[in-house]
Amino acid sequence: MTAEQEAIWLDDHLWDGESRYIESWVHRLEGPLDRDAVHWALERIVARHEGLRSQFGLDDDRLVQRVLPERQARELETVSCLAASLDDTLKELVRRPLDLAESPMRATLVEVAQHTTVLVVQLHHLVMDSWALxxxxxxFEEHYRAYVERRPAEVSPVELQPGAHAVAERSTWRDPSVRAYWRENLGALSPDAAGTLATDSVGRVGEHPDRGGRITFEVDADTAQCVRTVCRRLRVTPFAVFASIVSVLLHSAGGAQDVIVGTPVSQRDTASHDQVMAPMVALLPLRVSVDADASFAELVAHARTRAHEAITYKDISYGELVAMTRRRGQVGGRALVRTVLVVDDAQPSRMQLPGLEARRVYVDSGVSKFDLCFTLVAQDRDYRGFLDYAVDLFPAGVVERITDDFVALLDRACDNPDGTVAWLLEGIGEGARRGTGMGAGVRQ
Incomplete structure (x- = not known):
């Protein structure tokens, strides 16, 4: 395994609770579905990618991935349910455990009506990240179409398999400047650095620290356009703006100047990495300094610099960073990154399947890797937001207020990016009173 896969396997194996590393790929399919085409498409994908037909576990004292020979994919499971119970059925399916000693993948077809079917594919994070998905x-789209249209699938050969990538990773020279940067960056981290909005008054870890909830919210088209306008003026990406808003929220919890915002950074550097079915994303902590007297524009410029530095020095695992802070004694264990920001700014595309309308469905996994995880997905003109949260730390009402404050701060900052952080915080809660922003969250 790669170093990242080892860290994930160990954390998952030692964690006393539901796995926090099972991803789901769910599509609602309207129209006459060719089930044989679905089965064939999944079978061919598994045959092409060794990671999807691997078993993960210990070999003596080594963590390894054992690649099984090409063979028929596991039987495609089929279940039936009524439309009224579909949400509950999908939640139950995406939360089923995966036995990594057998397979990191499971596929199920849910029959809802004659021409309404939902395809649910579970994939362990050991073989998947957002790019691989x-x-x-x-x-899947190409193989399904090829089967229905009775033609060969037009897919390029897989240049690099996960095992070969893991071997190459372990033999590659590591630039010492990477560890030097993170030692310096995290070495002076204040013990009071804010990495979460959870406090004793909000909640504390209970008997089920893995339980998670999700709230959805929206950054509407007008606010999204304002964000893009600010980005053009400040010459930044939307990520820098959203990261600055999260930083202000963390600062607001107790006035800490040092805040930590975690973000995933891709480590796919070459074309040969494009088709690797493995986690090739580093979770990196952005240490952002929030000065209440500085302007929001200055904070955005600072966040952009931190993000650029993280990309420059990305060749390090999260486990190494945790160990680095443990040795220095400032931050311990999983507390290094407790709040995460994910921005998917690529415009969404829908699968084009013959005779079908396919729509992606996002299903709450019911578990939480972090205290809070903000995910913003670009739509045609707006952003769809998800806030995943630790149930034992945050009551649902508090999470709704967090999303209200996020949108209100974003709206206020885009109206006047030259305003100070202190001025921005005067507007906390104002968005809901003015009827702007999210207003009422939808709890799933």
């Missing part, structure tokens, strides 16, 4: 989706 896009590859999976493209290949």
């Amino acid at each position: 896009q590859t999976f989706e493209r290949e």
Whole structure:
């Protein structure tokens, strides 16, 4: 395994609770579905990608991935349910455990009506990240179409398999400047650095620290356009703006100047990495300094610099960073990154399947890797937001207020990016009173 896969396997194996590393790829399919085409498409994808037909576990004292020979994919499970119970059925399916000693993948078809079917694919994070999921989706579309249209699938050969990538990773020279940067960056981290909005008054870890909830919210088209306008003026990406808003929220919890915002950074550096079915994303902590007297524009510029530095020095695992802070004694264990921001700014694309309308469905996994995880997905003109949260730390009402404050701060900052952080915080809660922003969250 790669170093990242080892860290994930160990954390998952030692964690006393539901796995926090099972991803789901769910599509609602309207129209006459060719089930044989679905089965064949999944079978061919598994045959092409060794990671999807691997078993993960210990070999003596080594963590390894054992690649099984090409063979028929596991039987495609089929279940039936009424439309009224579909949400509950999907939640139950995406929360089923995966036995990594057998397979990191499971596929199920849910029959809802004669021409309404939902395809649920569970994939363990050991073989998947957001980029790999896009590859999976493209290949499913092409193989399904090829089967229905009775033609060969037009897919390029897989240049690099996960095992070969893991071997190459372990033999590659590591630039010492990477560890030097993170030692310096995290070495002076204040013990009071804010990484979460959870406090004793909000909640504390209970008997089920893995339980998670999700709230959805929206950054409407007008606010999204204002964000893009600010980005053009400040010459930044939307990520820098959203990261600055999260930083202000963390600062607001107790006035800490040092805040930590975690973000995933891709480590796919070459074309040969494009089709690798493995986690090739580093979770990195952005240490952002929030000065209440500085302008929001200055904070955005600072966040952009931190993000650029993280990309420059990304060749390090999260486990190494945790160990680094443990040795220095400032931050311990999983507390290094407690709040995460994910921004998917690529415009969404829908699979084009013959005779079908396919729509992606996002299903709450019911578990939480972090205290809070903000995910913003670009739509045609707006952003769809998800806030995943630790149930034992945050009551649902508090999470709704967090999303209200996020949108209100974003709206206020885009109206006047030259305003100070202190001025921005005067507007906390104002968005809901003015009827702007999210207003009422939808709890799933």
